[in-house]
Each structure stands twice: as structure tokens, then as C-alpha cells.
Amino acid sequence: MKITEEQVLSALRTVDDPDLKKDLVSLNMIENIIIRDQSIAFTVVLTTPACPLKEKIKSDCIKAIKKSLGEDLLITINMTSNVNTTRSQAINVLPSVKNIICIASGKGGVGKSTIAVNLAVELANQGAKVGLIDADIHGPSIPTMLGIKGKKPAVREIKGKNYILPYEINENLKVLSIGLLVDERQAIVWRGAMVTSAIKQFITDCIWGQLDYLFIDMPPGTGDVHLTMVQTVPVTGAIIVTTPQEIALADARKALSMFRMPSINVPIIGVIENMAYFTPAELPENKYYIFGNGGGKALADEYEVPFLGQIPLIQAIREGGDGGFPITMMEKNLANAAFEDIAQNAAREISIRNANNPPTEKVEILA
Ligand SMILES: Nc1ncnc2c1ncn2[C@@H]1O[C@H](COP(=O)(O)OP(=O)(O)O)[C@@H](O)[C@H]1O
Ligand SMILES: [Mg+2]
Known part of the structure; x- marks a missing residue:
């Protein structure tokens, strides 16, 4: 038959x-x-x-x-x-970018940039087209973490207007940071208006091309840059990074609440707990919960958002960051296994969000 x-x-x-x-x-x-x-x-x-x-x-x-x-x-x-999206070709800002994801936290130093870089590298490793914007204008650390300090992105003129071309790490990963455009020490003394206009330019005057995911490494807190972001472009969702201790969690709650405000209304893709525990190489069975245990999961439960996973405190992660060679670029090991899981969980939650929720609206005015 x-x-x-x-x-x-x-x-x-x-x-x-x-x-x-x-x-x-x-x-x-x-x-x-x-x-x-x-x-x-x-x-x-x-x-x-x-x-x-x-x-x-x-x-x-x-x-x-x-x-x-x-x-x-x-x-x-x-x-x-074929990565799904709620963004349409008809929108005028970045129509060929399928998902714009802010990586945010309340507190500084919790590992936002480390996670933004490693998520971006890992998803690019898995075959996605990925972009990464360093929006932490006052402390741009992405050029160091990717080993591209001092590299200058090219500029292309189209119809009399100059556009920035992001720096290409490889065929799947493009990056832009204020640290690539001006001296880092110069950026630190910029005033608020200059900062927000730089962020806007990264989005409106930069040729990103086709991307599945554009990650934005946000500055800590809930300030001007956050408002500029949601006003410049409809953001698909936000990922919140925290460490397990109470003072980090308290600040992460503020960040979560900001994205949840009815006037902003950016969906939360999930919470990542960084520096979750320490395992010494000579005692691989032992986990020491230096900053407390389970705080990230509890935060996700409290806000009824997905928990994307834990990243342990590992010396090689810090060395990868300082050395400009992220751990996800290295051969498979304990630390990049954690990033692989988290990248897959994040991609999965983004696709669920796109299947179930309407597009995010751009924030027009904030009271
Ligand atoms: N899981 C980890 N294990 C070891 N070191 C880490 C880990 N996460 C981040 N770090 C290190 O902690 C410091 C702060 O991280 P960073 O990503 O710059 O934080 P943020 O962007 O939130 O300010 C960096 O030196 C980084 O290499
Ligand atoms: Mg940072």
C-alpha cells in the first residue's frame, strides 16, 4: 500500500x-x-x-x-x-531583529555582563544569529570580556547619513559597546542626555542585519537607560540576574517590578541565579552556598516567572571574563555546561513567550 x-x-x-x-x-x-x-x-x-x-x-x-x-x-x-518572533517587518526600528532581550539586575557586580556575553556566545555556538549591545555606558565591560578592547567598528554612509557597523566576533555574533567608540574613561564623565542618545544610536543608527536574538547588557538599577530602551524599541522580554543573598534579591525585586509596571509592561523571560555556590576542584561533590541557598528560585516563584537556572562561582568564569575569552568559547566543561542549560532554557522561554503573548508595545510617555 x-x-x-x-x-x-x-x-x-x-x-x-x-x-x-x-x-x-x-x-x-x-x-x-x-x-x-x-x-x-x-x-x-x-x-x-x-x-x-x-x-x-x-x-x-x-x-x-x-x-x-x-x-x-x-x-x-x-x-x-526558524526562531519565532512577535516583531513584524512593518515596524520601523530594527524590523529584522526577531527578539530584543534586556539582561538586567538591581545590583551591580552580580554578573550581568558575564551572563550577557556567555548567553550570546552560547546561542551563537548553537547556530542562532546573535547581537549584543553593551548599554552599561558608565562601566562598559564587554570589550574586555570579549577581548576586543580598542577595536573600532566601521562606519558606513547611506544616503548622506552615517551608520555604525557592529563588530563581528564571528559569523553568528555581533557586538557594540560604547567602549569601542570612545575611550572608556571619557564615557564615564558623560552626562545623562549624552548617555541616552548614545543608547538610542546603538539601536537606530546601527546596521544589525538579520538577528534571532539581540541581547542588551543593561546598567544596574532602574534608571534613565532603562526608560530610554523601552521608549526606543519594543523589548521582547527581560532576563533578571541576581546572586542569592538578600541585598541582591531586594534590588532584583525592584528591577522586576519596574519591568512589570503597567506603563512599561515588558514580559519577564526568567530569573538567573549567579554565583549560586562554590565547588572546589579537589572536592567536586561538595557545594558551598557562600551567598545563601535558593534565593533566585524563591524570587522567580514569588513573581511567578520561570527560573532559568544557577551558575556556580567558578574561577575559570572570572578568568574568562578578565582574559577576553569567555568560558563558552572553551571546550566543554562544568562551567559552560551550566551556560548551555541556561541558554537553552532562555531560548525556550522566549519562544513560549512569543507563542503565547502579544507583541510588547513601545512605551510612549511615562508619567
Ligand atoms: N559565576 C561566576 N564565577 C566567578 N566569577 C564570576 C561569576 N560571575 C561573574 N563573575 C565575575 O564577577 C565580576 C562581576 O561580574 P560582571 O559580569 O561584570 O557583573 P555586572 O555586569 O553585573 O556588574 C567579574 O569579574 C566577573 O568575571
Ligand atoms: Mg556589567
Whole structure:
């Protein structure tokens, strides 16, 4: 008996994307079905290349087809991705950027920049097109962390107007920091208006091209730059970074509450707990909760937002930052395993957010 495309589709209608909670056919995730006698090939288009459930979805598809059409079939599945978005080509600011994600915290020094850099590198490693803006104008640390201090981004003139080209770390990762445009020591004495206009330029006068994720490493707190960001461009969501101790959590609550304010209304993608515990190399089974235990998870629960995971306190993370060679660029080890998990969790929560929530509105006026 000849198998038809319709039979394959109806078998795949019984397979749900576990996160988006709909079947793969209704989600338009099945493409390119080819049937030759007893062999079936097709493509599954995931909503992120960093999908943690790739293998599960694949084996669920195989099981469903074998169950309804025959155990002896030869099934070949090609897994690709097309990152989902709520941003449309019709918007005038950064229309070809699918997701704009602020990395924020209340307190400084909790590891925002470290996490922004490593999330960006990790998602680029996994095949996403990623951009990274260092919006911490008063303490731009991204040039140091990526080893690109002193590199000058190119400028291109289009119709009499100058545009900045972000610095390309590799084919999947582009970066822009005020530290690349002016001397760091100069930026520190800038006045508020200059800071906000620099941030606006990073978004409106910079050629980012097609990006799946644009991460913004925010300054600590809840100040001017935050308001400028949400007024310049509709932000897809915010990731909150905290360390476990109470004074960091108290400030993280303020940051969460700011994004939640009805007049701002930026969805929270999740909370990351950094410096969660210390494990000495010679005692790999031991975990020392130097700053307290479980604070990040408790914060996520309190605000009913996803908890994206913990990153331990590891010397190599600090060395990677200071040395301009992020740990996620190194061979697989304990520390970058944590970043891999967190990057996948973040990508997953972004795609759930896009499937379930309307686009963020740009903030017009703030009372
Ligand atoms: N998990 C970690 N383990 C070890 N050192 C870390 C970790 N996270 C951050 N650091 C270090 O702590 C310092 C502050 O981190 P940074 O990312 O600059 O914080 P922020 O951007 O929030 O001010 C940096 O020297 C960084 O290398
Ligand atoms: Mg920083």
C-alpha cells in the first residue's frame, strides 16, 4: 500500500511540541515531506536552534509514524529552526531583529555582563544569529570580556547619513559597546542626555542585519537607560540576574517590578541565579552556598516567572571574563555546561513567550 503525505501529516498531528502545547502540524513545523516506498523523510522546523527538546521531538515523531503507518518504515528527520518572533517587518526600528532581550539586575557586580556575553556566545555556538549591545555606558565591560578592547567598528554612509557597523566576533555574533567608540574613561564623565542618545544610536543608527536574538547588557538599577530602551524599541522580554543573598534579591525585586509596571509592561523571560555556590576542584561533590541557598528560585516563584537556572562561582568564569575569552568559547566543561542549560532554557522561554503573548508595545510617555 502506498503511503500518502496526508497519512504522514495525520500521524504527526498526534505529536505535540511539549513547550508550545500544540501539535507540530498546527504549528506549521513540518516541511518538505518526501515519500519513497518504505522510506519517509521530512523536516521539523523548531522555534529555536537551542531547543532542549530536539531529541524528544524527533523520537516522538518516529514513534507516532511507526505506530500508525508501520514499524518497518525508514524515517529520516532533518531538524532545523526558524526562531519565532512577535516583531513584524512593518515596524520601523530594527524590523529584522526577531527578539530584543534586556539582561538586567538591581545590583551591580552580580554578573550581568558575564551572563550577557556567555548567553550570546552560547546561542551563537548553537547556530542562532546573535547581537549584543553593551548599554552599561558608565562601566562598559564587554570589550574586555570579549577581548576586543580598542577595536573600532566601521562606519558606513547611506544616503548622506552615517551608520555604525557592529563588530563581528564571528559569523553568528555581533557586538557594540560604547567602549569601542570612545575611550572608556571619557564615557564615564558623560552626562545623562549624552548617555541616552548614545543608547538610542546603538539601536537606530546601527546596521544589525538579520538577528534571532539581540541581547542588551543593561546598567544596574532602574534608571534613565532603562526608560530610554523601552521608549526606543519594543523589548521582547527581560532576563533578571541576581546572586542569592538578600541585598541582591531586594534590588532584583525592584528591577522586576519596574519591568512589570503597567506603563512599561515588558514580559519577564526568567530569573538567573549567579554565583549560586562554590565547588572546589579537589572536592567536586561538595557545594558551598557562600551567598545563601535558593534565593533566585524563591524570587522567580514569588513573581511567578520561570527560573532559568544557577551558575556556580567558578574561577575559570572570572578568568574568562578578565582574559577576553569567555568560558563558552572553551571546550566543554562544568562551567559552560551550566551556560548551555541556561541558554537553552532562555531560548525556550522566549519562544513560549512569543507563542503565547502579544507583541510588547513601545512605551510612549511615562508619567
Ligand atoms: N559565576 C561566576 N564565577 C566567578 N566569577 C564570576 C561569576 N560571575 C561573574 N563573575 C565575575 O564577577 C565580576 C562581576 O561580574 P560582571 O559580569 O561584570 O557583573 P555586572 O555586569 O553585573 O556588574 C567579574 O569579574 C566577573 O568575571
Ligand atoms: Mg556589567
